[in-house]
Amino acid sequence: MNKIVREHYPVDKLPEDLRQGLTAGQTVTITVEEETKLDRDAFDALVADILAHPQPMTIQEIRALVGPRNVTSEEAVARIRALRDEWD
Numbered sequence: 001m002n003k004i005v006r007e008h009y010p011v012d013k014l015p016e017d018l019r020q021g022l023t024a025g026q027t028v029t030i031t032v033e034e035e036t037k038l039d040r041d042a043f044d045a046l047v048a049d050i051l052a053h054p055q056p057m058t059i060q061e062i063r064a065l066v067g068p069r070n071v072t073s074e075e076a077v078a079r080i081r082a083l084r085d086e087w088d
Helices: 040-052 059-066 073-085
Strands: 003-010 027-033
């Protein structure tokens, strides 16, 4: 994973959307990290390895493995309730 850190970077040089809420004329520290995605085969191999050699994992490790889901808790609960209520 690539990571770039710039200290004392002028706020005035930032893109407009990143300047929001910052004071003009100040400096900031910027950290840029490249996101990595696993392809399906690599993901399947990783899951198979984990299942073959189970070890306790923290919630943070599990979330990092799965990646962002872009679903709020409220949306997830609503979806589960809708599925449950199908059977009523």
